[in-house]
Amino acid sequence: MKKLLFLAALVLSAAALPARANLNVFACEPEWASLAREIGGDRVSVYAATTARQDPHHIEARPSLIARVRTADLVLCSGSDLEIGWLPLLLTQSGNARVQRGTPGYLEAAQLVARLEVPKSVDRAQGDVHPAGNPHIQFDPRNILKVADALTARMTELDRANAALYAARAADFTRRWDAAVLRWQQRGAALKDVPVVVHHKAFSYLIAWLGMREVGSLEPLPGIPPSTAHLAELVDQMKRAPARMILYSSYDDPRAAQFLSQHSGPPAVMLPFTVGGSDKAKDLFGFFDDLLDRLLAAGK
Amino acid sequence: MNRIAWCVLALGIAALPARAQDSEVAKLREELKALQQRMLTLEKKLQEAETKPAAAQPSAQAGAEAGESAFNPGISAILNGVYANLQRDPGTYRINGFVPTMGDVGPGRRGASLGESELGLSANVDPMFRGTLIAAIAPDNNRIEVEEGYVQTLGLSNGVSLKAGRFFSELGYQNRIHAHAWDFTDAPLAMKAFLGGQLAEDGVQLKWIAPTELYIDAGLELGRGRAFPASDPGKNGFGSTNLFTHAGGDIGESLAWQAGLSLYATSPRSRTYGDTDSLGTAVTNSFTGSSRTWTLSGVLKWAPEGNSTNNNLKLQGEYFRRRESGSLTYDTTAASLGTMTGSYGSRQSGWYAQAVYQFMPMWRAGYRYDTLSSGTTTLGLVDSGALPAANFPILGAYNPKRQTFMVDWSPSEFSRVRLQLARDYSRMGLPDNQVFLQYIMSLGAHGAHTF
Helix, strand or coil: CHHHHHHHHHHHHHHCCCCCCCEEEEECCHHHHHHHHHHHHHHEEEEECCCCCCCCCCCCECHHHHHHHHCCCEEEECCCCCCCCCHHHHHHHHCCHHHCCCCCCEEEHHHHCCCCCCCCCCCHHHCCCCCCCCCCHHHCHHHHHHHHHHHHHHHHHHCHHHHHHHHHHHHHHHHHHHHHHHHHHHHHHHHCCCEEEECCCCCHHHHHHHCCEEEEECCCCCCCCCCHHHHHHHHHHHHHCCCCEEEEECCCCCHHHHHHHHHHCCCEEEECCCCCCCCCCCCHHHHHHHHHHHHHHHHC | CHHHHHHHHHHHHHHCCCCCCCHHHHHHHHHHHHHHHHHHHHHHHHHHHHHCCCCHHHHHHHHCCCCHHHHCCEEEEEEEEEEEEECCCHHHCCCCCCCCCCCCCCCCCCEEEECCEEEEEEEECCCCEEEEEEEEEECCCCEEEEEEEEEEECCCCCCEEEEEEEEECCCCCHHHCCHHHCCCCCCCHHHHHHHCCCCEEEEEEEEEECCCCCEEEEEEEEECCCCCCCCCCCCCCCCEEEEEEEEEEEECCCEEEEEEEEEEEECCCCEEEEEECCCCCEEEEEEEEEEEEEEEEEEEEECHHHCCCCCEEEEEEEEEEEEEEEEEEECCCCCCCCCEEEEEEEEEEEEEEEEEEEEECCEEEEEEEEEEEEEEEEEHHHHCCCCCHHHCHHHCCCCCEEEEEEEEEEEECCEEEEEEEEEECCCCCCCEEEEEEEEEEEEECCCCCEC
16 A cells, blocks of 8 residues: 555646746636636636536535646636536635635635526525526626626736736736727627517626627526426417527537527527537637627527 | 606696796795706706616625625435335345444335425535535434534645545545435335445545546544444444545546545444344354455446436446455354354445436436345355354355336426336345335525536
8 A cells, every 4th residue: 555655646746846827726617717718818727517418506526626626826717606516615625725716716706796586585485596696697798898808907916927918918908908899789789679489698798788688598497497388378468479589508508598589589599608518619709709690590 | 757757747737837936836836946956856866876877786696695694504405205015024124244243224114204305504614615414304203313424625735635524435426425315216126235325424525636627535433443344343433434536537528437446444343243143043243353445436427418408418437345254253142052253254236227318308217126145155154064054044155136117207307297117126035016106305505516
């Protein structure tokens, strides 16, 4: 046993040697990974814990994730209980004091923005509700900028040596982002008041930003998969008050949206849930470009 | 809104044409004008407040969470009920070929019964520590048992963490998972035979995680040796040692794995168990010596692109190997042929493998195969001819087996209803057909998605 341990330790210490970037960022979701890359450039090494094909509510505290949190300097997550099933476990298991809640190495994006749908009371009979409000804040580009500001401050605090670089990159990002938001808003004006049905309450920030109207959801309650009875109700509802499109995300099963589309007319539109959710959504800019493209194409 | 209504009212009255030079009317008008002015100022203030940068809002939202109860720990309760249909009387349950663990290993009661209800509290103590208390309330003997109650460090770095209190040992894979999160209603036979069901130690655990992309940990547990295979020695120092290591990682986006190896060592003193002698008289025997248990475990999980919502598969298996040597005292209470002591040695093993597949949202089906090998057991008292082997019926060579099927339905991640069918060959020559219908529901704090 002792020999075995010694051998293991030897192998490990050799494996631990590779050169490190200045800052190791563990991002719970790809949008925050993308943002950290925008600001940090080649001075940060960024790991995204989830992909746009995964439901961030339902991730397990896999060994690979624990290993990444173990070496992280900054944990950047959506918060508002989106990761409640797995992030606390990763933090307690990691043996990494630098990224625990309340330290500079821990940042929750949802804390930085005005959250929608903060419930007055919570009860699981209402489904999987988030007491601190809807956590899918990445769908409003103005939120991205607020997170960018806080992230820059945090990265500067953690890595003073690169403060000037972070500041310059953040200023550049802000300039490009402001211009892009204007462009998106102009394009999105055509979507104002468009009634939509959503799969999960994932798009609330997008809908609020573009002034669309959510008239129903495929999930009977948040987090409860669509049932045939509920879909039949929606078909009836669409007859009385049709929606213009049915939105589902890159991680949702498309069948419910397609069913409703076939039985009531409006097109089922897949929207990338985050960066990486479609071919065009390669970074945050591509993500919003593609959101607008897909919505406008469906709204024609 | 009220203010706006007031304002409209005030404006309306102010706009009324002056009908007379009546001084009272003029006075009234003056007052109304003042009122109108105040309304406008208020409205302006209100508008300012509304259009203030949104950044001001989160603090207001966060403030709502503050207060005395904000520091309450996360509270959770697990409700669990079982209906069991057992072909054989559960009172006669035993695992032939293996030393009885005197633990809670039987298939439970016949008919409907409330399972163990579990109450959990957990919170960060301060920046340095986190505390967890999980109590199991057994329904019939009015007993509250502490399943786990430990503090663990948050504040140590370099991958080191320290745990103290009572905790499920890092011994194999399933041992450290609470029963309500198991994929089958009961424990694998190997856990029943080698760990007495589930092993929780009182002691300390030191664990280190390597700073590598591949997950690797190594750890040491020192415990009192409170339960089987230890015997609660009642002495200073530590009565059990557990060395463990795990490795794990992802293979592409769809596969995740973990493997573990552990060695649990203890020196039981007068660890007693009940048996019957060749005439059927109940006797108590006891073992003193050393006990070493090796456990090898592996878990592989698959979900298409890591998205487990619709379909996912979990494969799990563990192999246990135990070596015990020392002395066995027969009939410690002299109820039968009188107390005698001889040497004792055994090498035994067992394993199980299971697969659980989610074939559509909410629905999973699973199969488990259990088998144990009683291996070689040498009894000095039998070899020397002092006693015939028939006086140790439970230790007679036998390889127990069991096959289990289950299907469960989970309308949300907080509730589960399960049907399980098993054919259990734990008792020599007496197969037991078992049917379990079970519900498991969780209330309160969100459970952890353990791998």
